[in-house]
Amino acid sequence: MSDAIRIRRLAKTYGGLLVLGGFDLTVRRGEILVLLGPSGCGKTTVLRLIAGLEVPDAGTIEVDGQAVSGPGVMVPPERRRVGMVFQEYALFPHLTVAQNIAYGLTRGTEDPSRVTELLEVVGLRGLEDRMAYELSGGQQQRVALARAMAREPLVVLLDEPFSNLDADLRQQLREEMREILQRTHTTAVFVTHDQEEALQIGDQVAVLNRGSVEQIGTPEEIYQQPRTRFIATFLGRADFLSATVTRDGLLTEIGRIAQRVPLAEGTAVDVLVRADDVALASGDGGTVISRLFKGMQNVYRVKLRSGRVVQSLQDHTVRYAIGSSVRVIVDPGHPLVCFPNGEAILAEMVPDPEPAR
Amino acid sequence: MRYLLVVLVGLTLLPGSLGSATAQAATLTVYSGRTRELIEPLFAQFMKATGIQVRVRYGETAELAATILEEGQNSPADVYFAQDAGALGALAYAGRLRRLPDGVLQKVESRFQSSDGAWVGVSGRARVVVYNTRRLTARDLPASLQDFTHPRWRGRIGWAPTNGSFQAHVTALRLLWGNERTKQWLTAIKANGARAYRNNTAIVAAVGTGEVDVGFVNHYYLFGFIRERGQAFPARNYYFPGADAGNLVNAAGAGVVDSSRNQAAALQLVQYLLSEDAQRYFSNQTFEYPLVSGVPASPLLLPLSQIKTPKIDLNHLQALEQTLKLLREAGIL
């Protein structure tokens, strides 16, 4: 069985500015792939190229094994069987909800039951005859999804579909949409700049930077084993500690971290520590400089002697006063990522006879 | 959208094709610079009398002349019916009017026709001074056009320098007075604060309201106002008593267009315009002067024979270029 989407050596420039270069990507059937990256990284361009709304400068795109863009080939968007949900929804304001959804269905054979079915899927039964502009933002978003899915496309493309919604609704819709896409076995490519969203929704996450894929993997892989500092920084609160490789662990200014790295002893590395890897205890070594209250949790920023700052995630009941001295402990319970000088290396946990705490 | 366009095109072509289908040989096309209001009944009578269908395009005299010139040999026009001799002269000059038979020409005094027989005058219109009867009596008016340069007429005169009939009059002045004197007169009238109206109707209306006290116009416009507003309309025409340059009689006339394929019928129409019926119509309905002898002018008018006109050949009235130049030099146009 062929992949849903195969992109090879894709390139696109706008007005002399390279947006994509040598871009490769494969999306498997039934999978939700998230394209994650900062704004301007070219992720929306990838979607538009897949949809056929843009003509690539070079490279090929295959959808369901068929070349749709490439040398001598440019299948128009309407013949690609690719559905798209736009950031601004782009509902047709002159049509009702039902007409919006039925728009893509073959004329003359619009099956009313298909529209009903889709409304059912997105939970909008009863709103068939509303005009698109009479809906709330979240409802509009669901109509946009139903409309994109109406033709049973091979792939659904979603371009930052939640960016116009408030936080609660966004959270709710994320879960809903993931559930809908999975239930209907729909292949989807989802673009976002929000790492939290990417990790939640994706079966696979591809992190884009400067026009190419920097890393692709499951959300866990991407989060726990970022291949580059860029990815590490982009996904969640990332701090780095300078460390020296020793035989039984990494030596840092806050003490030894019992993880082994396959590098020569004495090599200097930067160790990635996230807020949830960092524990605090009474003692000294660091000074609390700020607290970010996040409801269930607090994020403390602690300044070390060297001047470096690390963050620590604490339960909301744990309180440290600003300015108080704390001891900083790194005991993640999973292998840490080290950056010797570029490419990341995964450390290996060593059983520690004396766990810190 | 394409279907809409097809329907549209079909629709728009419909009246045209119907029109040409009914356009049998016995259909005449007239381009008339004279308005429907005045002339339509004449054509109706002609159709009734001869069975020849007449289709008329009404428009401005000069614009219709320009149209015939642009149409070239494909012109649908058979007869051109103009307000003034100037436009007829322009068409004749371009060779677009066919010489009329002597039998037609003989009916009208030679001063009211083209010297080469290209057109014939069918009704006469006198240049007059229309005056406001609340402000003036005929006795207050001067003996000559020349006298309107007097300061006592300052700001009281209306004229229409862009109007064909006025320009024809200026041409006549040039022939009578010479360019220099004409220019002096024009300059003096302008300096006397004459107001430039768009046309004769506007002048008569302005004289009626007293906006100006006198105006240089063709004689018959007044009667339209009287018909509408009654005898109380406070304006009347004034003719100069002597053979003054102010007394010019111009002619509205007709000619047969050279490209006409209905020469015979066209000629019939021209002849009809010179028939007693038509001449009476001009006399009674449009208050113009009939040009064929034997038909009396309206009793409201000073008879043509009593208008003492200096000798002018209307054929020269097409020589407008010089006139326009003079008007420009005098700063009027």
Next chain:
Amino acid sequence: MATAVPGLGSLGRQAVERRPAAPPLVWVPALLVAGAALLPIAYLIVRAAGADEGIWLLLLSPRTFRLFINTVLLGAAVAATAILIAVPAAWLTVRTDLPGASAWRVLTVMPLVVPSYVGAFVLITVLGPTGILQAALERLWGVTRLLDIYGFFGAWFTLSLFTYPYVLLSVRAGLRGIDPAIEEASRALGQSGWTTFRRVTLPLLRPSIGAGALLVLLYVFSDFGAVSMMQFDSFTTAIYLQYQASFNRSYAAALSLVLVALTVLVVVLEGRQSRVRYHRIGSATARLPRRVHLGQWTRPALLFLAAIATVGVVMPVGVVTYWLVVGLRHGDSILVSLRPAINSITASVLSALLTVAAAMPVAVLSVRFRGRLSTAITRVSYAGYALPGIVVALSLVFFAARYVVPLYQTLALLVFGYMILFLPQALGPLRSALLQVSPAQEESARTLGRTAREVALTITVPLARSGVVAGAALVFLTTMKELPATLLLSPIGFDTLATRVWSAATEGFFSRAAVPALLLLLASSLSVGLLLSQERNRWRDE
């Protein structure tokens, strides 16, 4: 990565920025329309080429220069005045709690239905030195003469009064298109209502004001009726004079080409405005703007609008009715024939349909596929509008009588002529409407399996409906009033209300002119009604 992509065709590579090249469905008709708009210019060049040396004397004469300046000054003054009337009137009728706002919305547009030659005549009748007003004042206080209305003042006054609705309609649509959140943001940033209007609303309205003012300015260039009645010499007067007095078509053509050059200059200057994004950015849901409470300003506002309506609507209808009554009292027989009314409406409806259909591809091209070609086509389409009707009419006489004889003097040719004359009136509203349609809506329709053509028909055109209706109504109104082209190009015997009014009025038969004039005003008012019902819907939609 400038690798050549074989097989994509040259159009593919020309594509500017994010937009693909225009499909043939768009650029082929657009090119045809541009070709049609170029016909009068081609004719003028043919004719001007035949001019003798005297033409240079004429073109370079001080008088020609003076007329040129006259025309430019008049145009600028009228456009400026139209803006000064239209912007407050638009704001008052759209954004405030003005009493009777919906009635004012209709009344303020009504002056548009008055032909400028009728308007000028009415103003002279009422406000002239010895007009009705003077007669009334004489009875009261012995005023024997009013200030002179003739000349620049009269022409300016008449044209401003009867053309400002072009700006008004455009600005109203613009006001409705502004997301109130933008203005609210300015208020939240501590700016007063007035400052917000000046610094936010007005700049956002600039394209609407510009589009409307362009229509006004070019209308002034082409107008003969009002300026000649008001005894003001403009460039168009000079062109008419060449036809009417000297029968010199070459001189007239050369003068007309100067007018074309002036038009191109104006259109280019107007086009240099900043490229504002119209369609909403971000949030897909927009709210209705909050109504501004006028409070103590209610009375001055009502006074302002009442003054405009009195002079622009009540006076013309009153005077025309007065003619009718006077004529009837003196036993003039008045025949009410419906034929001219039917003809007028038929021709105007066809003209509106064809003009909008022709403007659509040009508008799509200029909004969606910016580039040199699209700019050129858009600008060319303004040529016919600024030319006096007689010039466009004669150019079609020239081409049709020579090359397409079967079409000559058919309704088809007449409607085609109207299209050339009035294209910009449809183009403006269409462009504004299209600018408010987000490209994403079209793209999303493409991804839903519809071809470019289907998308145009099912999405773009319906979404631009307000523009379609506004453009069609404007063209309809202007066609109803049109005279010179109708006289020369119509099928023989095809009388319209406008030709009837002209025919009677030139002979001084004002009472006979009254019936067709009133019918003209009535039929046109109905069209204004249609125009405004559309406006109201849009308002609710948002």
